[in-house]
Amino acid sequence: MSLRRPAKNQPESFEFSPSSMEEANKIVLKYPEGKQQSAVMALLYIAQKQNDNWIPLAAMKYIAKFLDMPYIKVYEVATFYTMYNLSPVGKYFVQVCTTTPCMIRGANKLVEACKEKISDKENELSNDKSCSWMEVECLGACVNAPMMQINDNYYEDLDKEKTIEIFDKILKGEDPKPGSYRGRLNTEPENNRKTLMDIKNA
Amino acid sequence: MPKLKVNDIEIEVDDGLTVLQACEKAGAEIPRFCYHEKLSIAGNCRMCLVEMEKSPKPIASCAMPAAEGMNIKTNTPFVEKARKGVMEFLLANHPLDCPVCDQGGECDLQDQSMFYGVDKSRFKENKRAVPEKHMGPLIKTQMTRCIHCTRCVRFATEVAGVSELGAIGRGEDMQITTYLEQSMQSELSANVIDLCPVGALTSKPYVFEARPWELKKTETVDVMDAVGSNVRVDTYDWEVKRVLPIINEDINEEWISDKTRYACDGLLNQRLDTPFIKYNGKFEKASWSEVFKIIKSKFENSSKDKVCGFVGDLTNMETGYIFKEFFDRTLNNNNYDSRSDNRFLDNSERENYIFNSSINGIEDTDLIFLIGANPRYEATILNARIRKAFVNNNTKVISLNDVGDLTYPYKNLDGQTQTIKNIFEGSEEISKEIIRAIKPMIIIGESLLKFNSAEYLFNLIKNFLKKNNKFTEDWNPLNILSCDAATVGNFDLGILNSEKNLLEELKSNKFEIVFLVGQDNLEFNKKDEFIIYQGSHGDKGAEIADIILPGSAYTEQDGYFTNLEGKIQKAYKASYPPGEAKEDWLIINELAEVMNNRKLFNDKEELESSMFNYLKLKQEKQTYKNKEKINFKFQNEKLNIQLKDYYFSNVIARSSKTMIECNNSKLNIKSTGTEG
Numbered sequence: 001m002s003l004r005r006p007a008k009n010q011p012e013s014f015e016f017s018p019s020s021m022e023e024a025n026k027i028v029l030k031y032p033e034g035k036q037q038s039a040v041m042a043l044l045y046i047a048q049k050q051n052d053n054w055i056p057l058a059a060m061k062y063i064a065k066f067l068d069m070p071y072i073k074v075y076e077v078a079t080f081y082t083m084y085n086l087s088p089v090g091k092y093f094v095q096v097c098t099t100t101p102c103m104i105r106g107a108n109k110l111v112e113a114c115k116e117k118i119s120d121k122e123n124e125l126s127n128d129k130s131c132s133w134m135e136v137e138c139l140g141a142c143v144n145a146p147m148m149q150i151n152d153n154y155y156e157d158l159d160k161e162k163t164i165e166i167f168d169k170i171l172k173g174e175d176p177k178p179g180s181y182r183g184r185l186n187t188e189p190e191n192n193r194k195t196l197m198d199i200k201n202a
Numbered sequence: 203m204p205k206l207k208v209n210d211i212e213i214e215v216d217d218g219l220t221v222l223q224a225c226e227k228a229g230a231e232i233p234r235f236c237y238h239e240k241l242s243i244a245g246n247c248r249m250c251l252v253e254m255e256k257s258p259k260p261i262a263s264c265a266m267p268a269a270e271g272m273n274i275k276t277n278t279p280f281v282e283k284a285r286k287g288v289m290e291f292l293l294a295n296h297p298l299d300c301p302v303c304d305q306g307g308e309c310d311l312q313d314q315s316m317f318y319g320v321d322k323s324r325f326k327e328n329k330r331a332v333p334e335k336h337m338g339p340l341i342k343t344q345m346t347r348c349i350h351c352t353r354c355v356r357f358a359t360e361v362a363g364v365s366e367l368g369a370i371g372r373g374e375d376m377q378i379t380t381y382l383e384q385s386m387q388s389e390l391s392a393n394v395i396d397l398c399p400v401g402a403l404t405s406k407p408y409v410f411e412a413r414p415w416e417l418k419k420t421e422t423v424d425v426m427d428a429v430g431s432n433v434r435v436d437t438y439d440w441e442v443k444r445v446l447p448i449i450n451e452d453i454n455e456e457w458i459s460d461k462t463r464y465a466c467d468g469l470l471n472q473r474l475d476t477p478f479i480k481y482n483g484k485f486e487k488a489s490w491s492e493v494f495k496i497i498k499s500k501f502e503n504s505s506k507d508k509v510c511g512f513v514g515d516l517t518n519m520e521t522g523y524i525f526k527e528f529f530d531r532t533l534n535n536n537n538y539d540s541r542s543d544n545r546f547l548d549n550s551e552r553e554n555y556i557f558n559s560s561i562n563g564i565e566d567t568d569l570i571f572l573i574g575a576n577p578r579y580e581a582t583i584l585n586a587r588i589r590k591a592f593v594n595n596n597t598k599v600i601s602l603n604d605v606g607d608l609t610y611p612y613k614n615l616d617g618q619t620q621t622i623k624n625i626f627e628g629s630e631e632i633s634k635e636i637i638r639a640i641k642p643m644i645i646i647g648e649s650l651l652k653f654n655s656a657e658y659l660f661n662l663i664k665n666f667l668k669k670n671n672k673f674t675e676d677w678n679p680l681n682i683l684s685c686d687a688a689t690v691g692n693f694d695l696g697i698l699n700s701e702k703n704l705l706e707e708l709k710s711n712k713f714e715i716v717f718l719v720g721q722d723n724l725e726f727n728k729k730d731e732f733i734i735y736q737g738s739h740g741d742k743g744a745e746i747a748d749i750i751l752p753g754s755a756y757t758e759q760d761g762y763f764t765n766l767e768g769k770i771q772k773a774y775k776a777s778y779p780p781g782e783a784k785e786d787w788l789i790i791n792e793l794a795e796v797m798n799n800r801k802l803f804n805d806k807e808e809l810e811s812s813m814f815n816y817l818k819l820k821q822e823k824q825t826y827k828n829k830e831k832i833n834f835k836f837q838n839e840k841l842n843i844q845l846k847d848y849y850f851s852n853v854i855a856r857s858s859k860t861m862i863e864c865n866n867s868k869l870n871i872k873s874t875g876t877e878g
Contacts, residue, residue: 004371057382070365072381079370 004079006057007087014058016066020050024066037069040077044084053093053151054085090125092170094118094133095149101142106159110146111135113163117171131170143187144180153178206272221263221274222250230276233285233314235292235399236351237264240456241360247292247351249314251284252276260284282318289318292349294325295374296400303347305401307414311349332377338385339863340392340460341403348402350376354394361457362388363589363609378402385867388609389582389848392464393457396446407464407860408444412436420776421448423763424462425516425687425756426855429561429583430765431458435466435757435776442466442757442777452562453765459582460864461848461855466757468858472740474752475781485750490782493749494796500732501533501797504714510537510704513697514720514737515686516852518761518773520806521753521786522688522695523813525719527802532794537713539704540692542723545648546656547693549700552821554660555693556768557584558678559643564591569639571632572601573622573663574841575647575683578608579848581766584683585609600632603843620838622650622659626666637670645681649843655836684766685846687756691764694817718743719786720753722853736789738779739853752783755854759785760806762813 016024027042040063047059055078064074078084085093096114098107114133118126122134141147144156148163155166157180169176184190205214206221208228215224220243222232235247245265252263255273260281263274275281293315300306332345350369355378358367364387366380380386386394395405417436424431424445431454434446445466447458477493478485501509511529513522522540529538541547548554559567564587577585585608591597592610599612602622615621615632625632636642644663650656664680672679684690692698707713711729718724718735722743735747738755756763757776764770779785784792787809794802803809849861 070359070368070381072366072368075381076368076370080372 004086011056011058014047014051014056014062017050020046037067040067040074043067044078048084052091053089054087088125089123090130090132092131092150094131095136095139096133097139097147098135099138102145102147105145107146109160110148110158110163113160113167117164117167128171156180157182157184204268204270206268206274208274209276215268219268221252221261221266221268221272224268225252225263225274225276232263232276233318234264235310235349236353238353238397241353241356244352244356247349248288249285251281251288253278253281285318286320289315290320293319293323295330296349297329297346303401304404304409309401310399330374335379336383336385337380338391339860339867340406340464341395342406342409343403345377345402347400348378349400350378351399353397354378354403357394357397358386358388360593361586362390364388389459389578390457390586392460405444407467412438412443417443420774422757422774422776423771424458425763426459426462426465426852427581428684428687428689428766429453429581430687430763430769430771431462431583433458433462437777440777440780442469454583457583457586461861464860465855465858467860468854468856469755469757472857473780474738474740474744474750475783476752477782478750480748493751494793497734497749497793498797500715506533506535507537508714509533509535510708510713511717511719512538512542512721512724513540513688513692514722515688516756517688517720517786518756518763519691519695520761520809520813521719522692522697523816524787524790524802524809526695526697528790528794531802532797536699537704538697539699540688540697542721543652544705545651546660547698549693549696549698552768553678553680555682556690557681557683557766559681560767561587564588564643567591567597567641567643569635569642570597570599570645571636571642572599572645573647574602574650574843575645576605576843576845577683579845580647580683580685603841605843617841618838619653619655619659619841623662623836626662628666641677642672642679643681644679645683647683647843648685650841653839653841658836687763690766690768691762694764696820736786737853739857741853741856751789752781753786753789754779754783
C-alpha cells in the first residue's frame with residue numbers, strides 16, 4: 001500500500017444531490033450539538049457514492065464547510081482510509097478479494113479475468129472509462145470464495161468464465177445478478193446437504 | 203496528591219501530573235520526542251518508556267497519569283533495551299544526512315541516539331523517501347527526516363489556532379503536510395522549527411548559514427512589537443544569524459512571532475555606517491568631528507524655540523533619556539516628543555498607558571473587550587495568550603470591530619464610537635456583562651486613541667470601570683495595547699510635550715532644526731528645515747535628512763526597553779555597530795560635549811543610575827488626581843483599525859528580505875483565492 005494521492009484532474013465544484021443531502025442531514029442529526037464533525041466519515045462515503053465511487057478535493061472542501069471543520073482534517077481522514085478512493089475508479093468499481101480463502105479457491109483466475117476484460121493494471125480505468133478493478137483484503141464472504149464486489153453487490157462462487165460473463169454484462173451497461181454463481185442461496189451448503197453428517201468429504 | 207517512587211526516591215506530586223513529570227521532579231531525565239510541556243499529549247514516539255512495577259510491558263511515561271503507589275524505574279537494563287528498540291525503529295527510516303542537516307548540533311534525535319542508538323543498522327530494505335513539502339517562505343522541509351512526532355501539527359492547531367498542518371496517509375506512508383502544500387497562514391508559524399526535534403522542519407532563511415557551536419549566543423529582548431519577547435540572538439562575527447525564543451512564562455512563554463524571528467536579516471541591509479552630510483541634494487561621507495561642528499553652528503545660529511526633536515519607535519530608554527537631557531540641559535527647551543501621531547495620552551498616571559492586567563492576567567480574565575485593537579497583528583504573542591485563555595477557560599471575547607480571523611471566535615459589534623459611548627454609559631447588554639464579570643479586561647488599541655473623541659471615551663471607560671468597582675487590589679481592567687517597543691519607555695521618561703502640538707507645528711513648518719532619533723514615521727512636508735537624523739537604517743528619516751548620524755540597532759548596544767505591561771527589561775549587546783557607527787547614547791553625549799564643552803554623563807553607568815533615579819522619582823510623585831475637567835468633545839465615528847503593514851512596521855523589518863517574501867506569500871494566497 002502506498003500513499004494515495006488526489007487525482008490530477010479534479011472537478012471544479014461539488015455539491016450534494018438532494019438525496020445525498022437528505023441522507024447527510026440525517027447522519028449529522030445523530031450526533032450531539034457541537035460534535036457534528038464526527039459525521040465526517042459517513043459524509044465522505046455519501047460523497048463517494050454520489051460521485052461515481054471516488055472523492056474529489058472539491059467534495060472534501062464541501063464536507064469541511066458542511067461540518068465547519070478545517071480542510072486538512074477531512075483530507076487526513078480521506079487519505080487514511082483505503083476505502084475512500086481519491087482518483088476516478090469508474091462507475092463500476094470491482095474489488096477482487098485475494099486473501100487466503102479466496103486465493104486457495106482460485107482468486108488469481110478472477111484477477112486474470114480483470115486484466116483481460118478491464119485493464120492491465122490495478123486502479124486503471126477500462127477503455128470506456130466505466131470500470132476499474134483492484135485487489136482487496138478479505139471482504140468477509142470466505143464461505144462463498146472466490147468472490148468479488150462490484151459497487152454495493154457481492155458476486156460469489158466465481159470462476160474465470162463466470163467472471164468474464166459478469167464483466168461482459170457490465171461493460172454493456174447491464175446489471176448482472178448478485179449472489180452465488182453456483183446456484184446457492186446465500187451461504188447454504190452445496191448439494192442440498194442438511195447436516196454435517198450427510199456426505200463425507202464434501 | 204499521589205505518592206510514588208521513582209528509582210527508589212519517594213516523591214509526592216500534584217494531581218493530574220504524568221509519570222514523566224513525576225520522574226523529572228525526582229531528577230530522572232526521560233528522553234522524549236513527541237512530548238512537549240506546552241502541547242497536548244500524543245504519546246506516539248514511545249521514546250519515554252519506563253518500567254513500572256507489576257506491568258509486564260514498559261509504559262509510555264508521558265501519557266500515563268501518576269498514580270498512588272507506583273514504583274517507576276528509569277535506569278534498568280529493561281528500560282534501556284526498550285528505548286534502544288524504539289530508537290532502532292526511528293532510525294530505520296531516518297536518513298543519515300547529519301553532515302548536511304541544519305539541525306546538526308542541536309538535534310534531539312542526534313543527541314539521544316548517542317545514548318540509545320545502535321551502531322549498525324539491521325534494516326536492509328530501501329529507506330522511505332518523502333517528497334519535500336512547500337510550507338511557505340520561512341519553513342524549509344526535508345520530510346524524509348520526519349519521525350512523526352506531530353508536535354508541529356499540535357502546535358498549529360492548539361497554539362497558533364490555524365488548523366492547516368496535518369498528517370495524511372498512514373503507517374509507513376504517513377506524511378506531515380499543509381493542506382495542498384499551501385504556506386501556513388500564521389504569524390507564529392516558524393515556531394514549528396524550534397519544536398521539530400529532528401531536521402524535518404528547518405529555517406529557510408538560515409539554511410546552511412552556520413553551525414550552532416560557531417555562534418555567539420546573547421540573551422536579550424525583542425523590539426519588533428511592544429510585548430518584549432525574550433529572545434536569544436545568535437551572532438557570527440558581526441552578523442546576526444538568527445533569533446530564537448527563550449522561555450519567559452510571564453511574557454512569551456516559549457514562542458516568538460515570525461517578525462521577531464526573521465526581521466533580523468534587516469540588520470544587515472540598508473545600514474548607515476558613516477556620518478553623511480547632504481550637499482546639493484547628495485549625501486557625502488563625512489567624519490564625526492565635521493558633522494558635530496556643523497550641527498553646533500546650526501544650533502547656535504537659530505533661536506532655541508525653533509528647534510524640535512522626535513524619538514522613534516525602536517530607541518532604547520537610555521537614548522531617550524539622554525535625548526531628553528540634551529534638550530533640557532544643553533538646548534534649554536522642551537520641544538521633544540515620542541509620538542508620531544496625534545494620539546491621546548493622559549500622562550498623569552502610569553495606568554493610563556500600560557497594559558495593566560498583565561499578559562499573565564489574560565489567563566485569569568472572564569471577559570475580554572477589544573476596542574480598536576487587532577492583537578493578532580499588533581501583539582502576536584499576546585494574541586496567542588488570548589487564544590490560550592479561550593482554549594482553556596472558554597473566555598468570552600468581544601471586539602468592537604470585525605477584525606478578521608483572530609484565531610479564536612469573538613463577537614463583533616458595529617464599530618461605531620456611539621456604541622462605545624452607549625456601552626460605557628451602561629445602557630447596553632454588554633455593559634451588564636462587564637459589570638457581572640469578576641475580572642474583565644478592556645483592551646484599548648492605539649487606533650481608538652487617535653480619534654477626536656479619544657479623551658472623552660477614554661475617561662468614560664475608566665470612570666465606568668471605577669464606578670463599578672472593577673479596579674481592585676489585584677486587578678486593573680484597563681489595558682492599552684501599544685504597538686511599538688519604545689512607546690511605554692518613552693512615556694515613562696516623559697518624552698512628550700503636552701503643552702504644544704509639536705506635530706501640527708512641524709507640519710506647518712515652524713521649526714528650523716529637526717532632530718530625529720530613530721524616528722521614521724513622521725508625515726510632514728519638508729521645507730527649509732535642517733534635519734538631523736540619527737538612526738541605524740537608511741529609511742524614510744534618513745532620506746529627508748541633511749545630516750545623518752549613524753547609530754546602532756537593538757542588537758548592537760545595551761539598552762533598556764519597557765514592554766507594554768510596564769516591565770523593564772534589558773537588551774544586551776550581541777554584535778557591534780557597523781563601520782563608524784556608534785552607540786546611540788554616546789553620539790548625543792559627544793554632541794553635547796562639542797556644544798557645551800561638557801559631557802552630559804561621564805559614562806553609561808552614570809546615565810543609567812540617573813535614569814533610574816528619574817523613573818523612581820516620577821513613580822513616587824504619581825498620585826491619583828480626580829480629574830474633574832474632561833473634554834466633552836464627542837462625535838460618532840466609524841472606528842477603523844489603522845494597521846501598519848504587519849511585515850513592514852519598523853525600519854528593521856522594512857529592510858528585511860525575508861519580510862518581503864512573507865508579505866508576498868500572503869498576497870499570493872489572497873490573489874489566487876485558493877484559500878476558500
